[in-house]
């Protein structure tokens with residue numbers, strides 16, 4: 460049997476982690492089909508957006524909506540209006556959405572109301588914490604999707620327990636491929652260790668950006684206290700949301716915490732592979748740390764990537780100063796590190812599932 464007809468796919472991106480996922484998916488889609496990228500403009504600073512397109516050679520978005528920041532309602536509504544117009548005019552065969560941001564929600568909602576089928580990459584993840592905007596987005600987007608492409612068996616099981624067996628596929632994680640390709644490039648090209656004034660294997664890489672940590676002064680304070688209490692160098696690429704929260708709270712960081720501007724993907728990968736330990740509230744970085752073999756201390760009370768904790772490479776410490784400091788000093792990963800979330804070829808699998816579902 461030959462290849463099915465050429466599909467017309469619209470991919471929706473807007474925030475940093477989506478650029479990484481779209482880079483891999485876009486290549487796989489464009490190998491046999493037509494793709495149009497809509498950038499919602501959720502992330503708009505050059506360091507949060509343009510640098511990812513350059514480094515990951517993502518095709519320039521055909522549409523830039525410039526939705527920008529704002530309340531959840533304002534931001535999502537602006538995206539929804541813009542995406543709907545484009546989809547209505549273009550009537551693609553599929554809309555592909557990634558992860559759990561407001562851009563994911565707007566893309567899926569615009570499409571499903573126009574009866575354009577939605578494929579959700581990174582489906583089925585759950586934190587079971589309904590206070591997280593991401594959890595709301597995940598649940599709603601999965602419900603609206605015709606194809607749910609899951610990174611883990613846990614994700615498949617989560618969807619089954621919500622009655623979504625049909626259209627659910629275990630494919631693995633597209634981010635693994637991006638990381639594998641970026642590691643040699645990062646080793647060759649990145650000079651970020653010198654910029655941050657740290658040596659390979661002798662620093663902690665920390666990131667903090669989740670609303671649950673940045674928008675709660677007590678949690679933010681506790682995390683900062685823990686970073687300040689540690690003595691080894693800590694590199695902290697600072698998300699603009701966190702910078703604003705720190706400024707507003709008047710909280711200062713000790714000199715061993717090397718605060719740097721948000722970094723692009725290649726520099727982030729270099730910081731990751733050189734780190735002794737990762738400390739983060741990011742979802743993506745928990746997986747990347749696992750793949751790179753760097754132990755991870757997660758500044759959250761739960762994780763969607765439960766396999767990384769079950770394997771003994773990730774520990775949840777919430778926003779408790781003592782637990783953070785203790786884990787940073789004593790956490791040692793398990794001896795074995797089984798393969799998790801698939802390897803290369805995940806994006807191609809996603810595309811073949813789209814093809815089959817279109818036949």
Ligand code: UD1
Nearest residue numbers: 474475476501502503504507528529560561592593699700
């Ligand atoms: C969003 C996602 C989160 C994801 C993260 C990745 C939602 C609900 N959250 O969070 O799941 O992990 O992206 O980074 O979609 N800002 C700038 N410049 C930018 C972008 C943002 O200064 O280019 C500042 C603005 O003050 C803005 C704030 O950061 O209000 C938060 O941005 P927003 O898009 O609301 O969400 P993120 O915190 O980035």
